[in-house]
Amino acid sequence: xxxxxxxxxxxxxxxxxxxxxxxxxxxxxxxxxxxxxxxxxxxxxxxxxxxxxxxxxxxxxxxxxx
Numbered sequence: 001x002x003x004x005x006x007x008x009x010x011x012x013x014x015x016x017x018x019x020x021x022x023x024x025x026x027x028x029x030x031x032x033x034x035x036x037x038x039x040x041x042x043x044x045x046x047x048x049x050x051x052x053x054x055x056x057x058x059x060x061x062x063x064x065x066x
Contacts, residue, residue, distance in 0.1 A: 010034070 004010055005021060010030035012023030 009025045011021030011025055012030075014020070015022055
């Protein structure tokens with residue numbers, strides 16, 4: 001996100017030394033990459049935590065049928 005310019009565009013390339021944006025602004029490819037990364041992170045976080053029912057069941061006392 002640090003490579004976004006003042007109007008929210010992402011350049012094709014960024015000069016590693018100066019941080020200057022180089023090339024065109026192919027927004028479809030840049031944005032789909034950002035969206036895909038955000039989606040993958042969200043899916044990983046969802047898969048990493050237990051479902052609410054599993055958490056509730058783990059907190060029941062032995063023999064507690066509630």
